[in-house]
Amino acid sequence: MKKIAYILFLLILSVSCGKQKIVISSLPDLSQKEPDRPDWLKNRPSGNYDYIGIGAASKIRNPDDYTHVAKNNALSDLSSEISVTVRSNSFLYVLDRNYKFDEEFTQGIQTFSDQNLEGFQFMDSWETEFEYWVFYKLDKALYKENFESRRKESINLSYDLFQKGKEQKDLGDIGGALQMFTKGLATLKEFWGESNSVSAEDGEIFLENEILFELQSMMNDISILPSDDKVILSLYNDYKSNFELNISHKNKPLKNAKATFAFKGERSTVEHDFISNENGKAYVEVRNVRKDDRSNALEVGLDLEYWLDNASQIEKEILKIVRPKQLSIPIILEKPTFFIKSTEINLGIEMGTALISNVIKNGLTQKEFKLTNNLNEADLILQLNASTEKAGTSYSFYVAHCDMEMKVLNNQGNVVYQNALHDVKGLNMDFEQAGIKALSNVAEKVKRNMLKDMINSVL
Template sequence: VREPLDYAQVAKKNALNDLASEISVEVKGESFLNTLEVNRQFHEEFVSNITTTTREKIEGYEIAGTYETSDEYWVYYRLSKAKHDMLKREKKNQVLNAAKDLFLKAEDAAITHNVPVAIDMYLRALLEMQEYWTEVNQFEVRGETVYLDNEIYSKLRQLINELQIEPGTTRIVLKHNNRYLEELNVLIHRKGNPLAGIPIEYLYDKGKYMRPKSSVSGMDGRARVLVNDVHVANKENSLVIELNIEALIDESLNQRFLKPLIASLKTQRVEVPIEVIMPKAYIASDERNLGVPTDGQPMRSTIQNLLAETGIQFVTSPADADYVIDVVASTSKGGTSQGFHVAYLEMNMTVREAVSGNELYRKSLSNVKGLQLNYDAAGVEAFKKGGQKFEKEILPKLIDTLL
C-alpha cells in the first residue's frame, strides 16, 4: 500500500468485516425461505448471498479510534446495537411497505384477469423483500396481519393453479385427408375467462430430438399449436402442453432466484394422444428387361417393401387407395466391354392422389448400369442396382410426400 489513504481504506474494510461477522443470518422456522420447496443448493446459496448483502449494508457504526505506527495502521469501529436495530427496523418497514404496494397491484390485476401483469407484480413484490426471506415478516394488509412474503407466494401459487389449458380435442388423428398435419387452437382460461399473453410450450415425438415449441395466447385466449412430422412408429405418441410461466419473468429481474422459485410451482400439464392412420397405396408397374416383362416386377417389390417398413398399407385396387404410384422401368442393351455385356436401366415414377389424380411427386433414374456375362443377366443386375439407388436417392422424399 503506497499512500496513507490506502491504509485507512483497507483497515476500514477489515474492521467492518469483523463487525459484520458478529451479525449472523438465521433462517427462522416460519420464514418464507424455510417454507419454500426448493433444493438444498438454492437454500444454501441464498443464505450465503443474504449474508454477503448484510455485511455490505451494515449501518449504525462509528469510529471509536485509530492507532498508527511506522508499519501498522489500526482503526476501531463501534456498532451501537440499539441504533443498528432501529435503522434495520426502519429500512425493513420501508421495504415491506413497497412490497405490499406491489402485492396490492398484483391483486388488482388478478381480479381483472390480467394474469401476466399479476404474475409480474407478485414476483416483484417477493423480490422487493428478498433480503428478509429468512425472517418472519408479519405485516398489515387491508386491515389483516399476514406473513407478507408467504401471503404473496400463496396468492401467486393460487393464481397459477387456476390457469387451465383446454386443447379442444381428446385425440389428434393424423391421416391422409389432413395431410398428416393438425392445428389446434388451445384455450387458456381462468374460471372460464379467456386469458391473453399466456405462454405455453408443447412437445411430441418426432423420431429425433425436438426442442419444445412455444406459443402465446391471443386476445381470445387461444394459442396456436401445430402438430406434424410425427414419429409414425411410436404408437403411444402424444402431444404434451404445459404453461411456460418462466417466460413471463422480466429480464431485468433476478433470474437466478426467481427461476428456482417458479420451478417450485406446479402448473397444469395436458397430454393429448396422437393417432396416425397410415395411408393406403396402390402401385401400377410396367417393368421390362430388354423388352420382355420381368418376373416378379423387381422395382415394384423394392418400393413396396421399403414403404411397408414405414407402416404404409398396400391395396390391390386403385379405388381403395389414397395414393397411386406409377412405375415404368425398362432396360436396354449397352454393348460389351472386355467380354462382359452391359445393360442400362431407365425408371420413371410418379405419385398422384387416387381421387383427384393430382400429381404430387415425379422422379427418374437414368443409365443405371448392369454388367454380366450376358445381356439378360446384365438387365437383372441393372434392376438390382436400380433398387439400391432408389432407396438411397428417392425413398426419403417419397416418404415425405406420402406422410
C-alpha cells in the same frame, strides 16, 4: 528479528495469493523499526455490546486501493458475527421445506449483506510499509433498531402491494396481480428468515406465506385446454396443423397471456410463442416435425415473466415455484398407405420376381408405411415401369440396359413425386442374365438414393 518478520509476512502473502505472481521492484528498508501493533490486533476486542470487524490488505498486492480492500474485509468480518436465524414460521423455512428452491440462492438470502450495515464506526487503523489494518465496530442495539426499522417499512410496503394484487386479481387482471404479488415478496427478501406478521381483517397473518398462497391459488385457477388431445399430421392436412389452445382463469377467457410451444423439428427443437387474444385463444402451427420420433410431443406452457416489467432475479426465482402445469400433447404423424403397381420386364418377358418393387416395399415397411393390395384403401398409388433391352457386347460380356420410370399419385390423381433412370448397364455371360443384372442395379440405385427422396416428398 525484523528480517524474520518480513520473510514471514511475505510467506503469508504468497499463500493467500495462490499462483498469482507478485513482483517487488526493490527490497524494503529493514533498518526501520516496525511500529508496535495496537492492542486490538494483539487481542481481539470483546463483542459484548458491539459487533467487531477487523480487516487487512497488502500494500504490495493492492498498492492503489489497499485502504478500500481492508475496509471491505473488515465489514465482511463484522457481518460474519451477525447470526441469521431462520424461524420455523418464516417464509425462508417454508421455501426450504416445501419447494425445490435453488440452494445457493436461499443461502445467499440468509447471508448478511454489507450494504445494510448502517451505523458502523471507524475505530482505528495500523500500518507498516507492507500491510494495512483497520478496525470497525457496530453497536448491537443500534443495529437491531435499524434492522427493525427497515423491516417495518418493508412489511408496510409489502402489505400494500399484497392488497393491490388482490384487487387486480378480483378485476381479472392476472398479469397485474402477478406483478404486485411477486414485488410484494421481493420487497421482504432481506427479512425472509423472520416471522413477518401483520394484522388483517381475518386476524394475524404471516405476510409472505399469505402472498405465496394467493399467488399459487391464482396460478392453479389458470387452465390451458387444447382443442384436441393430440396433434394429428397426415397427408390430408399436408402434414401441418394450426393447433388451438384455450387459456382461461376460473373459466373466463384469459387475454394477453404468453403461451409457449416447443416440439422436435426435422433438425432441431422448434420453439414458438403466441399472445392469447380477447377470447383467450392462442395458436401454433406444427409442421416439419421429426419423422421417425414416436415420442414427439407439443410442449405447452405459460411465460409468466411476460407479465412482469423488468423482472429482477429474485422475482424470476419466485416464478419458478408457482408456474402452472405444463401440457404435453402427443404429435401423431400418420404415414400414408401405399398401393404399388409394378411392371418389370426383362427382354420382353415380365419378371417373376419384381426386384425393384421389392426393394421399395422393404424400404417403406422399415419406415412404418402401410401397404395394401386394395386400391380403395390406399392414400397413395406408386406406379413403376421398368424394362431392359440388349445393348451389345463388351470384352466378351453381354450388355443390357434398363430404363425405369416411377410416379407417386394421390387419390385425386395428382403427381406428388416422379423420377426416372435411363440406360442403367448390366453385364453378364448372356443377355438374360445381363438384363437381370441391369434391373438389380436399378434396384440398388433406388434403395440408395431415390427411395429417401420419394419418402421425403410424401411427408
